[in-house]
Amino acid sequence: MDLDHLDKQLVTLLQEDCKKTTKQYADSLGLSKTAVYERIRRLERLGVITNYVALVNKEKVKRDFTVLCHIRLAQHIKENVLRFEREILKLEEVSECFHVSGDYDYILKVHVENMTKFREFMVTKLTAISNIGSTQSSFVISEVKSSTAISI
Template sequence: MEHLSFLKLDKIDFKLLNLLQHDAKMKHKELAAELGLTVTPVYERIKRLEKTGIIRKYVTLLDNNKVERELIAICMVKLEKHTLDNLKLFEEQTVKIPEVLECYHLAGEYDYMLKVVVKDMNAYQEFAVKKLSVIKNIATVQSSFAMSVLKDTTALVL
């Protein structure tokens, strides 16, 4: 994969990326009209952005409530011991848990932050008891629950 420092993005690339972030299903013809280009250069730009890893993948975003995944928990995790093996073990096991949508290794009071999405509090309890608590080396988990979602986006400001 081409390293980012070798790829120079121009204004058209940024506009293209913004358009795709807001609607990845836009047709090349629509993108070309928005960018003032023909279809072929748009296609080539998209392929270059995919090849270099700037565009990682395309996904479908779901409405949590409509698929019965209404409870969002933020779990702050502290580990007992901070050896490389313990960190790797926690990370390997955590990223395999489907309810964990995001996992961040942190600097500060906590070691990791997890965003967990489940159906309800019963499902969260099952997740906590059967999936999270079985991971070795966890000292504490502090969970907070979202009361409402004020902003939920995947689009980066470019």
């Protein structure tokens, strides 16, 4: 596994837009269609590229209200921690959940329609999970930067 400069450029392009034609990437890189085609297959085979997805405009699908929820667990007994994580995976409003160091144990990214729906989510879903000690919600006022790309 070693990516040369062309591979890195290609990954960068694919992270920006994966729906261009092979010819277009080829022109950007100064390679032939076949060369690019083989490189993409290789990046997929190596697991560098994991999948290709469509991104949606949250406003257009009425999930424009984003909250970063900080959670402290009540106790850190293994079984309870695992149950907590299992429950989180089931919540459709949660797109991301990180186990973190620091003041809190977990940080979640939650997408809902509005404050009313968020309250509903908190009351009926999140705090319904046992073992939650305390939560602190940071409401997203604006997305200064929002990219799925990893700079390489």
